[in-house]
Amino acid sequence: MTELNETTVRAECRAWLEANWDPNLGLVEWRHKLSESGWGNPHWPSRWYGRDLPVGLVPVVKEEFARIGAIGPAEAGIRVLAAATILAHGSDMHKEKFLLRIMTGEDTWCQLFSEPGSGSDVAGAVTRAEMKGNQWIVNGQKVWTTSAHKAHWGLLLARTDWDAKKHAGLSYFIIDMKQPGVTVFPLRQMNGHASFNQVFMSDAKVEPEFLVANVGDGWAVTTTTLMHERRGADGLRTWGKGSTRPERAYEEERAEIATTMEPYKWYPQRAGRVDLVMPRAKETGRIADPVVRQEIAKLLTMSKAAEWTARRARTAQAEGRPQGPEGSLGKLVSSHIARAAARVHTQISGADALLTGADGPMDGVIAEILVSVPATSIAGGTDEIQRNIISERVLKMPRERTGDSDKPFKDVPRNLVG
Amino acid sequence: MKFSFSSEQDEFRSNLRRFLTDRAPVKEVRRLMDTDAGWEREGWQAMNAELGLTAVRIPEEYGGHGFGFGEHCIVLEEMGRALVCAPYFATTVLAAGAILHAGSDERKAALLPGIASGEVVATLASAEDDGSWDAVACTTTASATGRLNGHKSFVMDGHTADLIVVLARGPAGLAFYTVDGNATGLTRRLLATMDPTRKLARLEFADVEGTLLGSADGAYERVMIEAAVCLSNEMAGGAERLREDSLAYAMMRMQFGKPIASFQSMKHKAADMLLEVELAKSAAYYAAAALDEGDEDIAAIASLAKACASDTYSQTATHAIQIHGGIGFTYDNDTHLWYKRAKSSDVLFGDAFYHRERMMQNWAA
Numbered sequence: 001m002t003e004l005n006e007t008t009v010r011a012e013c014r015a016w017l018e019a020n021w022d023p024n025l026g027l028v029e030w031r032h033k034l035s036e037s038g039w040g041n042p043h044w045p046s047r048w049y050g051r052d053l054p055v056g057l058v059p060v061v062k063e064e065f066a067r068i069g070a071i072g073p074a075e076a077g078i079r080v081l082a083a084a085t086i087l088a089h090g091s092d093m094h095k096e097k098f099l100l101r102i103m104t105g106e107d108t109w110c111q112l113f114s115e116p117g118s119g120s121d122v123a124g125a126v127t128r129a130e131m132k133g134n135q136w137i138v139n140g141q142k143v144w145t146t147s148a149h150k151a152h153w154g155l156l157l158a159r160t161d162w163d164a165k166k167h168a169g170l171s172y173f174i175i176d177m178k179q180p181g182v183t184v185f186p187l188r189q190m191n192g193h194a195s196f197n198q199v200f201m202s203d204a205k206v207e208p209e210f211l212v213a214n215v216g217d218g219w220a221v222t223t224t225t226l227m228h229e230r231r232g233a234d235g236l237r238t239w240g241k242g243s244t245r246p247e248r249a250y251e252e253e254r255a256e257i258a259t260t261m262e263p264y265k266w267y268p269q270r271a272g273r274v275d276l277v278m279p280r281a282k283e284t285g286r287i288a289d290p291v292v293r294q295e296i297a298k299l300l301t302m303s304k305a306a307e308w309t310a311r312r313a314r315t316a317q318a319e320g321r322p323q324g325p326e327g328s329l330g331k332l333v334s335s336h337i338a339r340a341a342a343r344v345h346t347q348i349s350g351a352d353a354l355l356t357g358a359d360g361p362m363d364g365v366i367a368e369i370l371v372s373v374p375a376t377s378i379a380g381g382t383d384e385i386q387r388n389i390i391s392e393r394v395l396k397m398p399r400e401r402t403g404d405s406d407k408p409f410k411d412v413p414r415n416l417v418g
Numbered sequence: 419m420k421f422s423f424s425s426e427q428d429e430f431r432s433n434l435r436r437f438l439t440d441r442a443p444v445k446e447v448r449r450l451m452d453t454d455a456g457w458e459r460e461g462w463q464a465m466n467a468e469l470g471l472t473a474v475r476i477p478e479e480y481g482g483h484g485f486g487f488g489e490h491c492i493v494l495e496e497m498g499r500a501l502v503c504a505p506y507f508a509t510t511v512l513a514a515g516a517i518l519h520a521g522s523d524e525r526k527a528a529l530l531p532g533i534a535s536g537e538v539v540a541t542l543a544s545a546e547d548d549g550s551w552d553a554v555a556c557t558t559t560a561s562a563t564g565r566l567n568g569h570k571s572f573v574m575d576g577h578t579a580d581l582i583v584v585l586a587r588g589p590a591g592l593a594f595y596t597v598d599g600n601a602t603g604l605t606r607r608l609l610a611t612m613d614p615t616r617k618l619a620r621l622e623f624a625d626v627e628g629t630l631l632g633s634a635d636g637a638y639e640r641v642m643i644e645a646a647v648c649l650s651n652e653m654a655g656g657a658e659r660l661r662e663d664s665l666a667y668a669m670m671r672m673q674f675g676k677p678i679a680s681f682q683s684m685k686h687k688a689a690d691m692l693l694e695v696e697l698a699k700s701a702a703y704y705a706a707a708a709l710d711e712g713d714e715d716i717a718a719i720a721s722l723a724k725a726c727a728s729d730t731y732s733q734t735a736t737h738a739i740q741i742h743g744g745i746g747f748t749y750d751n752d753t754h755l756w757y758k759r760a761k762s763s764d765v766l767f768g769d770a771f772y773h774r775e776r777m778m779q780n781w782a783a
Binding site: 278281282287290293294296297298300301302304305306308309311312314315316319321324325326329332333336384386387388390391392394395397398399400 | 420421422665668669676677679680682684685686688689690692693696697698700701703704722725726771774775777778781782
C-alpha cells in the first residue's frame with residue numbers, strides 16, 4: 001500500500017482528475033463518478049464514498065480540484081451537517097439512502113432545532129414525537145429554518161419523554177419534508193428579506209427506522225450537528241463563486257449556487273462591510289473629518305487585530321500546537337466589528353443613510369448594513385452565549401446553576417408559545 | 419513569523435518569566451519605585467550578566483546577540499507583565515535604536531558594546547515641555563561644534579542615564595548628539611509623575627558639550643516606530659497580567675455565599691477582557707514581526723498596535739480595579755501599579771488618538 005502523504009495523495013488525485021474530469025458531463029453524472037472514486041469526500045470512510053484520508057490531507061485534494069477546475073461534491077447548506085451527523089450516528093440504511101444524494105446535490109436538507117420557545121436553549125425543545133401504532137407522530141413548531149421550503153429532508157430534534165430530565169428526553173429523527181403534515185411559511189426579517197422559515201408539524205409522520213441512534217440520544221446527536229455547524233460556519237456562508245466557463249457542468253453549478261446562496265445574499269451586509277468603509281469615506285469627502293477618521297481607524301484596528309487573532313489560531317492548529325484562547329473569540333469579535341462598521345457607515349453617509357433601494361447610496365447596500373448587523377450578535381449563538389462559553393470553557397469560571405436540570409422536563413417552567 | 423512563536427522563543431519566554439517572577443516580584447517593584455533612581459545598578463547588571471537581555475537585539479559585531487524584534491519584544495512583554503523597574507526600554511529600544519539608525523560604524527563600535535554588556539545605561543531625549551514626540555516640535559539647538567542649548571522633558575530614566583542621545587537642531591538640520599550624563603551645564607531633574615514605576619526627567623542644556631551621532635532625518639521617525647511597537651508589546655504583557663490577576667481574584671473572592679466569578683456580570687466582563695487582550699497581543703506580535711520582515715506598511719501597523727494596546731491596557735486596568743472592588747482602590751493592593759503604567763504608556767510616544775490619526779495618514783492618503 002502506498003504511504004499516505006502530501007506527495008502521494010497529490011499525485012494520485014491529480015492522475016485521477018486528469019483521466020476523469022470532464023466539464024461536459026452533467027453535474028449529477030460527474031458527482032456520481034466522484035462518489036465512486038472517493039475523491040469527492042476523501043476523508044469519508046472508503047465504504048461510504050470516501051478514501052479514509054486524514055482530514056489534514058483534504059486541502060491537498062481541494063488544491064488539485066482547483067488546479068484543474070474540477071467541480072467538487074455538493075457542499076453548500078445544511079446537507080454537509082446532515083452527512084456529518086449520519087456518518088457519526090446514522091445506521092447503514094441511513095448511509096445507504098442519504099449520503100450519495102447529499103453528495104450529488106440531488107437532495108436538499110434543513111435543520112429543525114430552534115423553536116419559538118427555545119432559542120439559545122435548544123435542548124428546551126417542546127416539539128413532541130410520540131410512537132402511535134407503528135409510526136412516530138410529530139407535533140410542534142420550528143423556526144429559523146433555512147431552505148425548509150426547498151428541503152426534501154429535515155434533521156429533527158423532538159421530545160419523546162416528558163418524564164425524563166431535559167436533555168435525556170430528546171430524540172433525533174430524519175423527517176420527510178414533502179408530506180401533508182409539514183407546512184412551511186417564510187419568516188420575514190427586520191431587513192425585509194425572508195431567508196428563514198417557520199415549520200409547522202401537525203401529525204407529521206416519521207417511520208421508525210428514521211430515528212437516528214436511540215430514543216433519548218437526541219441531545220448527543222444534536223451536539224454533533226452543532227459542532228460541525230460551528231466548525232463549518234465560515235464555509236456555509238462563503239459567497240459561492242462558480243466558474244464563468246461555458247461547459248455544461250459549470251453552467252449547472254452556477255444554477256445550483258444561485259439557488260443555494262439566495263437566502264444568504266444579504267450576509268455580506270450583516271458582517272458590516274468593513275471593505276466599503278474607506279472607499280465610501282473618500283467618495284463622500286467625509287475622510288477629511290477628524291472625528292470620522294478616528295472612528296474609521298478604531299474599526300480598522302479591531303478588524304485587523306481580529307484577522308490576525310484568527311490567523312494565530314489557525315497557525316497553531318496547522319502546526320499541531322495547542323490552540324490558546326484566541327481560537328474561541330472569533331464569533332464574539334465579529335459582532336463588535338459588525339456593529340462598529342454599521343455605526344461608521346451611517347456616520348459617513350449622513351442623511352443619505354436613511355435612503356433605501358435605488359434612492360440610497362450603493363443601491364441601498366448602506367441602509368441594508370444597518371438593518372442587517374443585529375443578526376450577527378444573535379445567529380449561531382448570541383454574544384451572551386459566546387461570553388458564557390468563553391468564561392466557562394476557556395477561563396474555567398464556575399457554571400451557573402440552571403433551573404431545569406434537577407427535575408422531569410414536564411415540571412420545568414417554560415414559555416407559553418410553541 | 420507573524421502568527422506564532424518558535425519553540426526556542428517559547429522556551430526563552432518561559433525561562434525569562436521564571437527569572438522575573440523570582441527576581442522582580444511586586445515587592446521588589448514597590449521597593450524600587452520608591453527610590454529616586456527607580457532602579458539599582460546591582461540588580462540591573464545581574465539581569466544582564468545572567469540573561470544578556472540588553473544584548474538581545476544588538477548586532478553580534480557590536481557585542482550583542484543579533485536577534486530581531488521578535489525576541490526583543492518577548493523580553494519587553496515579559497517586563498511589562500512583571501512591571502520590572504529597570505532602564506531597559508530607554509537603553510535598548512530608544513538609545514540603542516537611535517545609535518543603530520543614525521550612527522557611523524565607528525560610533526556604533528564605540529557605543530553599542532557598552533550597552534550590550536549592560537555597563538552603560540542610556541536614553542533618548544526628544545520630547546520637550548509641550549509633550550510632543552513629533553520631530554517638528556524640537557527647539558533644542560546644537561552649534562557647529564556640538565554645543566547644546568535648550569531643554570528636554572518626559573525623558574525616560576533621563577536623571578540616571580550614563581549616556582543621553584539628544585535630538586537637536588544643528589547646522590545641517592535635525593540630528594542626534596550624544597551627551598555624557600554628568601556633562602557640565604546639564605541639569606537633570608526627576609519629574610514627579612503619576613506612574614512611579616517609570617521615571618521621567620526634565621533636562622536643561624546650557625552650552626553642554628555634545629558629540630554628533632548622525633542625522634536624525636528618517637532615523638528619528640524610525641526609532642519612534644520601533645518604540646511604538648516595542649511599547650505595544652510591553653503593554654500587552656501588562657494587560658494580560660492584570661487580566662489574569664483579576665480573574666484569579668474573582669475566583670477566590672466570596673460574596674453572597676459564592677465566588678463572584680460565578681456571577682454572569684463577572685463572567686461576561688472576563689470574556690470581554692480576554693477578547694480585548696488577545697486582540698492587542700495579536701496586533702503587537704504582528705507589528706514586531708513586521709519590523710523584522712521589513713514590511714513597507716510598518717508605520718501604519720506600528721500605530722495600529724500602539725492604539726490598540728493603549729485602549730486595551732487602560733480598559734483592562736479599569737476593569738481590573740472594578741473587579742477588585744474596594745480593595746482595588748487601596749494603595750496596598752497592587753492593581754493600581756499597572757493602572758498607572760497603563761496611562762503613562764498610553765501617553766508616551768503619542769496616545770491612541772494620535773496613533774489612529776497616523777494610521778489614517780498612511781492608509782487614507
